[in-house]
Amino acid sequence: xxxxxxxxxxxxxxxxxxQARSLKGRLxxxxxxxxxGRSSQIALLREWLENEGYAVATxxxxxxxxxxxxxxxxxxxxxxGDTTMNLLYATDLADRMEREILPALxxxxxxxxxxxxxxxxxxxxVRGADPRWIKNLFxxxxxxxxxxxxxxxxEFLVTRVLNARGFDYWESGGDFLRGRDYYDxxxxxxxxxxxxxxAISDQYDFHRIDANRSMHEVFKxxxxxIRTVIADMKPAHPPIASRPAGDGGAPSxxxxxx
Amino acid sequence: MATLRDGRVLPGxxxxxxxxxxxxxxxxxxxxxxxxxxxxxLVAFSTWNSSSIVRTVTKKGKAKRxxxxxxxxxxxxxxxxxxxQRQMLPALKAGAIVLADRYIYTAFARDAARGLDPGWVxxxxxxxxxxxxxxxxxxxxxxxxxRIMAGRPELKxxxxxxxxxxxxxxxxxxxxxxxxxxEQYEAMVDEFGLTVIDATxxxxxxxxxxxxxxxxxxxxxxxxxxxxxxxxxxxxxLHGRYIQEMFPTLAEEI
Numbered sequence: 461x462x463x464x465x466x467x468x469x470x471x472x473x474x475x476x477x478x479q480a481r482s483l484k485g486r487l488x489x490x491x492x493x494x495x496x497g498r499s500s501q502i503a504l505l506r507e508w509l510e511n512e513g514y515a516v517a518t519x520x521x522x523x524x525x526x527x528x529x530x531x532x533x534x535x536x537x538x539x540x541g542d543t544t545m546n547l548l549y550a551t552d553l554a555d556r557m558e559r560e561i562l563p564a565l566x567x568x569x570x571x572x573x574x575x576x577x578x579x580x581x582x583x584x585x586v587r588g589a590d591p592r593w594i595k596n597l598f599x600x601x602x603x604x605x606x607x608x609x610x611x612x613x614x615e616f617l618v619t620r621v622l623n624a625r626g627f628d629y630w631e632s633g634g635d636f637l638r639g640r641d642y643y644d645x646x647x648x649x650x651x652x653x654x655x656x657x658x659a660i661s662d663q664y665d666f667h668r669i670d671a672n673r674s675m676h677e678v679f680k681x682x683x684x685x686i687r688t689v690i691a692d693m694k695p696a697h698p699p700i701a702s703r704p705a706g707d708g709g710a711p712s713x714x715x716x717x718x
Numbered sequence: 719m720a721t722l723r724d725g726r727v728l729p730g731x732x733x734x735x736x737x738x739x740x741x742x743x744x745x746x747x748x749x750x751x752x753x754x755x756x757x758x759x760l761v762a763f764s765t766w767n768s769s770s771i772v773r774t775v776t777k778k779g780k781a782k783r784x785x786x787x788x789x790x791x792x793x794x795x796x797x798x799x800x801x802x803q804r805q806m807l808p809a810l811k812a813g814a815i816v817l818a819d820r821y822i823y824t825a826f827a828r829d830a831a832r833g834l835d836p837g838w839v840x841x842x843x844x845x846x847x848x849x850x851x852x853x854x855x856x857x858x859x860x861x862x863x864x865r866i867m868a869g870r871p872e873l874k875x876x877x878x879x880x881x882x883x884x885x886x887x888x889x890x891x892x893x894x895x896x897x898x899x900x901e902q903y904e905a906m907v908d909e910f911g912l913t914v915i916d917a918t919x920x921x922x923x924x925x926x927x928x929x930x931x932x933x934x935x936x937x938x939x940x941x942x943x944x945x946x947x948x949x950x951x952x953x954x955x956l957h958g959r960y961i962q963e964m965f966p967t968l969a970e971e972i
Binding site (some may be wrong): 472473476525526527529530533534540541543544547551554555558559590592593597599600689 | 749771774778784785796834838841
């Protein structure tokens with residue numbers, strides 16, 4: 461993929477092509493199951509990239525102005541059908557694509573995205589959706605510059621999720637699994653999700669990261685791959701470490717020249 | 719026959735009406751509904767863009783003008799999916815006659831008029847039940863405008879197609895947008911085998927034609943025992959706004 465202003469590629473229909481001319485930024489996606497540490501890594505990556513002088517923006521599922529709230533309400537009610545849910549997710553993505561992601565990329569931002577179409581594809585395939593319909597539905601999505609798939613075993617996820625916040629209805633497939641309890645359901649559901657991520661991994665060119673490791677090890681891997689992706693981008697500002705002291709608070713060890 | 723995507727035939731009948739604003743299709747469907755109820759059939763009704771959960775998103779998008787052609791298309795598909803799952807499919811499984819005011823052809827026409835790829839939109843709606851009868855109420859633009867303008871002079875932003883910038887004047891924009899929609903409908907008559915009704919004719923003549931088209935499909939539809947209040951509703955042209963509170967399970971079908 462070309463690295464300067466890139467030729468936009470879409471997953472099928474280029475419905476948004478007119479808004480995707482001369483994208484100067486980079487679209488970087490972190491994918492993976494619940495509890496794998498995506499949002500923590502995005503927070504860390506954002507700080508690192510900003511320190512390097514890049515303009516960074518973030519986005520994630522259900523955060524759009526148009527449909528984000530509606531989706532959350534629909535999920536708390538547990539009443540919408542699978543097709544309707546998929547369409548609401550797609551509405552939210554379309555909204556964010558046109559009003560957040562593409563404008564940021566045109567302006568030269570690095571856009572870090574917490575999940576993208578792959579989580580949505582996986583959740584619907586696990587629930588038995590027609591693969592062709594799902595593929596067509598999300599075919600307006602821009603192909604990212606890189607998709608990281610943070611892969612961790614269920615045993616690892618269980619301890620992480622339990623420690624952080626306990627099991628959630630949706631993360632346990634509560635809408636369609638008829639299991640005995642949340643723990644069994646969570647394990648069952650996440651296994652299905654992992655298998656489905658594996659199944660689409662090659663098709664969507666996932667960059668796999670072993671997330672059964674410490675957060676720091678995972679971060680280092682992400683960092684080195686992102687360096688390649690942004691190699692020919694020019695930072696918007698000089699790195700913080702090279703700025704004069706008092707200008708954005710140079711970290712210790714920075715070349716403060718006062 | 720109302721048929722699922724996989725070819726399975728549903729016991730109920732799905733009758734849908736299409737046409738531009740001001741074509742009189744809703745009036746005709748309403749008359750048909752009263753007649754069918756009066757005849758003792760179990761009738762369910764579903765209207766475009768009416769799903770309660772989805773509508774909060776659509777309303778917000780319209781009020782704040784957040785909707786683009788793409789998100790406009792997707793949110794209307796979500797509305798349709800929700801109504802199919804909750805209203806139309808259960809009723810068709812139960813053998814009812816389901817009447818739909820606007821169906822997937824509205825989306826095909828409007829989304830194409832907004833410049834979206836027709837193939838993509840058709841793919842979106844591939845889960846839709848195939849209707850038993852699809853009636854297209856054909857009316858010239860001028861006639862529809864005359865009917866609309868008589869009733870409500872203020873055109874809404876999306877309704878007038880102002881979102882795609884055809885013209886800055888709402889009325890001119892509406893005309894240009896409706897012209898595009900009509901072109902789409904006309905092209906779909908053959909593509910989907912829509913039955914054309916000449917909507918310039920007198921109201922009751924049209925209704926007679928509609929009933930003649932519907933009648934052959936009623937042969938094996940089970941009749942329900944007509945209850946007193948159904949008869950009153952049908953004969954007096956009432957909607958049953960309060961009586962349905964007494965029968966919560968019937969609220970959706972009335």
